[in-house]
Amino acid sequence: MITAQELTKRYGDRTVVTDLSFTVRPGTVTGFLGPNGAGKSTTLRMILGLDAPTRGHATVSGRSYAAHPAPLTEIGALLEARSVHPGRTAHHHLQALAHTHGIPRSRVEHVLARTGLTEVAHRRVKGFSLGMGQRLGIAAALLGDPAALVLDEPVNGLDPEGVLWIRTLLNSLAAEGRTVLVSSHLMSETALTADHLVIIGRGRLLADTTVTDFVRRSGTGTVKVASPDAAALAGLLSAPGVTLTTDAHGIPLYELTPNTASLEEAFMDLTHDTVEYTATMEGAAA
Numbered sequence: 001m002i003t004a005q006e007l008t009k010r011y012g013d014r015t016v017v018t019d020l021s022f023t024v025r026p027g028t029v030t031g032f033l034g035p036n037g038a039g040k041s042t043t044l045r046m047i048l049g050l051d052a053p054t055r056g057h058a059t060v061s062g063r064s065y066a067a068h069p070a071p072l073t074e075i076g077a078l079l080e081a082r083s084v085h086p087g088r089t090a091h092h093h094l095q096a097l098a099h100t101h102g103i104p105r106s107r108v109e110h111v112l113a114r115t116g117l118t119e120v121a122h123r124r125v126k127g128f129s130l131g132m133g134q135r136l137g138i139a140a141a142l143l144g145d146p147a148a149l150v151l152d153e154p155v156n157g158l159d160p161e162g163v164l165w166i167r168t169l170l171n172s173l174a175a176e177g178r179t180v181l182v183s184s185h186l187m188s189e190t191a192l193t194a195d196h197l198v199i200i201g202r203g204r205l206l207a208d209t210t211v212t213d214f215v216r217r218s219g220t221g222t223v224k225v226a227s228p229d230a231a232a233l234a235g236l237l238s239a240p241g242v243t244l245t246t247d248a249h250g251i252p253l254y255e256l257t258p259n260t261a262s263l264e265e266a267f268m269d270l271t272h273d274t275v276e277y278t279a280t281m282e283g284a285a286a
Helices: 041-048 092-099 108-113 132-143 160-175 185-192 211-219 230-238 263-271
Strands: 002-011 014-024 029-033 054-059 075-078 147-154 178-182 194-203 204-210 223-224 255-258
Touching: 002 041, 002 263, 014 041, 014 054, 014 178, 014 194, 014 204, 029 041, 029 160, 029 185, 041 147, 041 178, 054 108, 075 132, 092 132, 108 178, 132 147, 132 160, 147 185, 160 185, 185 211, 185 255, 185 263, 194 211, 194 263, 204 263, 211 263
Parallel strands: 029 178, 029 194, 075 147, 147 178
Antiparallel strands: 002 014, 002 054, 194 204, 223 255
């Protein structure tokens, strides 16, 4: 479990994160969302001990990242997939990580296979595509067989097959009882992958809820009805003193669907006042 309690981070007179509290629970994929400049990367860095909070604290399995004697076995992270020496092979990179953290060499072969890199394991990283680099970063995150994972934009650079693979992988990791926190700008993919959402804007918590509840609350409150006798139905529903009962009037219904927003629409509606840079359409038409 990952817990943030009143996390605050200031750089001089600029406050990037303010009193941010949330919990990421095992067995679910939690999407970590927010506009550019919302403080997502800073929050992830504080969770991983890379930035010290000005106030508050973050814990992984009840301890700060630095307090774990073998942190890679508690939490694996992908923040920057290309932070690998380009002259190393994928195998050597993972082997070095394993050796310095007391992780069995067998895990290197395991994560190479799980991320689809076995055939290119002995190629130098400088020749990797962006998608292959992402896979190597995920392999490194999985190396210690951690109970929790923090992944920043894991589908960046992946082709459709790779995106589907990531989606399946994240769901399988959560099904194993792991804690999975994923930061992403892709609302459509988050809608297909995440169970829970933590949304921030300008460093403050905006929402901490399930995907289903978040989208439902952002609906229009109307219901789409399809009927071959729509006029008669509309007349019945709009008549004075109408109340709803289980009685039927013999009008067939082909569809009765609540009008709900997409995750992207709900996200844009929630965060429109916290967007750091807003483009205008002036001069867009030629």
